[in-house]
Each structure stands twice: as C-alpha cells, then as structure tokens.
Amino acid sequence: MSSNYADQRYRQGSLPGSAPLAMAYVPMQTSAAPAYEAEDALLRGTLFPGLDLPFMGLVNRDLPSTPLAEMMAIDFVVDELELYLDTHAEDEEAFALYQTMLSLQKEARERYARRCGPILQSDMLGMDSYAWLSGPWPWEYCQRKEK
Amino acid sequence: MFVYEKKLQYPVKIQTPNPALAKFIISQYGGPDGELGASMRYLSQRYSMPYPELKGLLTDIGTEELGHLEMVAAVVHQLTREMTPEEIKKAGLDTYFVDHTAGVYPSAASGFPWTAASMQVKGDVIADLNEDLAAEQKARVTYDNILRLSDDPDVNNVMRYLREREIVHYQRFGEALRKTLDRLDEKNYYFMNPAFDR
Numbered sequence: 001m002s003s004n005y006a007d008q009r010y011r012q013g014s015l016p017g018s019a020p021l022a023m024a025y026v027p028m029q030t031s032a033a034p035a036y037e038a039e040d041a042l043l044r045g046t047l048f049p050g051l052d053l054p055f056m057g058l059v060n061r062d063l064p065s066t067p068l069a070e071m072m073a074i075d076f077v078v079d080e081l082e083l084y085l086d087t088h089a090e091d092e093e094a095f096a097l098y099q100t101m102l103s104l105q106k107e108a109r110e111r112y113a114r115r116c117g118p119i120l121q122s123d124m125l126g127m128d129s130y131a132w133l134s135g136p137w138p139w140e141y142c143q144r145k146e147k
Numbered sequence: 148m149f150v151y152e153k154k155l156q157y158p159v160k161i162q163t164p165n166p167a168l169a170k171f172i173i174s175q176y177g178g179p180d181g182e183l184g185a186s187m188r189y190l191s192q193r194y195s196m197p198y199p200e201l202k203g204l205l206t207d208i209g210t211e212e213l214g215h216l217e218m219v220a221a222v223v224h225q226l227t228r229e230m231t232p233e234e235i236k237k238a239g240l241d242t243y244f245v246d247h248t249a250g251v252y253p254s255a256a257s258g259f260p261w262t263a264a265s266m267q268v269k270g271d272v273i274a275d276l277n278e279d280l281a282a283e284q285k286a287r288v289t290y291d292n293i294l295r296l297s298d299d300p301d302v303n304n305v306m307r308y309l310r311e312r313e314i315v316h317y318q319r320f321g322e323a324l325r326k327t328l329d330r331l332d333e334k335n336y337y338f339m340n341p342a343f344d345r
Contacts, residue, residue: 027321045308045309045311058307068158075156079211084319086207088322120152139224
C-alpha cells in the first residue's frame with residue numbers, strides 16, 4: 001500500500017530547528033493527507049499511511065462486506081480525524097474532510113438502524129417496538145470453525 | 148455523560164474457542180498496561196489539563212480506550228465459550244475459572260487483579276503527558292508479545308488493530324506536548340505548573 005506513495009515525505013513530521021534542553025519532542029504530523037480509503041483505514045488501524053507501522057510487516061486483510069463493517073469504517077475515519085483535529089484544530093482541509101465524513105456517517109447510521117436495528121437507543125425514534133434488546137450484542141459471536 | 152453505541156470499533160469474530168489464549172489476553176483487560184488502566188488514566192488526568200486541546204484529546208482517547216476495553220472483553224468472552232472442565236484444566240485456565248467461571252474479570256495474566264497502582268494522575272501537564280507517551284509504548288509492546296504467543300488469525304487481527312491504535316495515540320500525545328510547550332515559558336518550561344500555580 002505505502003509503495004503507492006512514491007514521495008515518502010508523508011512519513012516525516014516537523015521539529016523545531018533547535019529547542020530548549022530537558023524536554024521530549026515528537027514531530028508534528030504536518031497534514032491529514034495522504035489518507036487511506038475508509039475500509040483500508042479500519043483494517044490497518046489508522047487513516048494515515050505515515051503512522052502505519054505494523055509489527056513484523058503483517059497487516060490485516062479482508063474486512064467482511066457487511067452493513068456493519070461498512071458503518072464501522074466510516075465511524076473509524078470520523079474518530080481518527082477527531083484525534084487529529086484535537087491537535088490540528090486550525091487545519092481547514094482536515095476539517096472539510098471531517099464535515100464530509102460526518103455527513104456520510106449520518107446517512108450510514110440511519111440506513112443501518114432501519115435495516116439492522118438501533119446503535120443508539122435514540123435510533124428507536126419512530127420504530128414500532130423496543131428493538132434495543134433484539135439481535136446479538138456486540139461481543140457475541142456463535143459461529144465456530146472445527147479444530 | 149456517556150452514551151453507549153451498540154457496536155464494536157472493529158469486528159471481533161473468533162471462530163475457534165481457545166481458553167489458553169484467553170489466559171494471557173485478559174492482561175489487556177485488567178493488566179498493568181491494559182485498556183482499563185488506559186481509559187482510567189486519560190479520563191482521570193483530563194480534569195487537571197489546563198488547555199482545551201488537552202482536555203479534548205484526553206477525553207477522546209480515554210473514550211476510545213473504553214471501546215478497546217470492550218473489544219478485549221469480546222475476545223476473551225468468545226475464546227472461553229462452550230468450555231468443558233477438561234479443556235479448562237488442559238489450558239491452565241483452572242485458576243481463573245475457580246474464581247470467575249467464564250466471566251470476564253479485570254486481572255493481569257498473572258492473576259493479579261486490576262489496580263490503580265499501575266497508573267498515575269500527577270496533576271502536572273508535562274509529567275502526565277510523558278506518562279501517557281510511556282503508557283502507549285508499554286501497551287504496544289504487550290500487543291507485540293501477544294502476537295508472538297498467539298497463532299489464531301481471528302485473534303491476531305484484533306491484536307494488530309489495537310496495537311496500531313497505540314502508535315497513533317503516541318503521536319497525538321507527543322503533539323499535545325508540543326502544543327503545550329507553545330504556551331509555556333520557553334526560557335524555563337518548568338517555571339511553574341499551569342494547572343495549579345496562578
């Protein structure tokens with residue numbers, strides 16, 4: 001994936017030219033670009049190729065193509081951008097991307113709640129029964145592969 | 148106020164129950180560098196953070212860590228489903244089982260119960276952010292070690308995801324420290340504690 005980015009500067013951040021002693025300095029990430037597509041971001045655990053530093057070079061593949069995984073990917077990009085914006089509140093391009101993702105998130109959540117049930121209890125507005133207790137809970141999984 | 152979202156941050160679907168793996172993965176639930184300590188550390192430190200970007204970051208990362216706590220619990224829960232007493236003994240999970248059955252209890256792999264002694268709230272922005280940087284590295288190494296011990300692909304997917312989040316959080320805490328320095332006296336960053344001294 002990272003070989004698609006011929007220019008490796010996204011791996012570098014900015015440091016002061018010189019700085020007071022007795023302090024730790026982590027380079028500032030200088031941009032929210034380049035960024036992975038949402039599904040790749042969730043699989044790799046980060047939106048940002050410059051922060052994608054896997055153990056022994058192994059990365060996750062094959063996100064299930066379910067409505068839930070699709071929503072998780074969009075939610076993940078929103079979460080990741082929020083952490084970035086907490087330390088880069090002045091980055092207008094990142095904030096514009098955040099706005100786009102929030103709007104995608106709203107659509108994805110409404111679609112998911114209608115098809116599969118509520119994520120938030122407030123998703124039950126207009127539903128005809130208390131669907132909060134229906135369906136599996138997030139930690140449950142019953143399918144089994146024989147040893 | 149917190150609101151529960153009825154979903155995980157990343158899918159957890161363990162196809163093969165394996166109590167031997169649960170025996171050490173429980174450490175990321177309630178061990179010294181686990182997700183319970185991480186969430187409590189950040190969500191408690193935020194009250195003495197002097198600047199909005201720090202209050203925001205500690206709140207957001209602390210909240211994400213609660214989501215990771217739930218993911219680790221899901222892994223342990225799924226690894227320990229449908230166990231027989233023979234499988235429990237063979238896996239060495241009997242010392243856990245006798246106290247907790249197949250419940251999810253916050254303890255280290257050694258069995259030591261979760262303790263706030265493995266985290267700190269110093270009430271000083273430089274000290275607390277340096278602790279947070281170290282905490283992310285220690286959690287990253289714990290996931291490295293789990294990946295060395297586990298050969299279950301479904302478990303390892305989740306561990307690789309959580310490990311990468313530690314690296315992203317490390318970067319953000321480092322940036323938060325840089326933003327803090329911009330607000331302090333560069334002739335002497337240790338002149339006073341901006342959360343306490345007026």
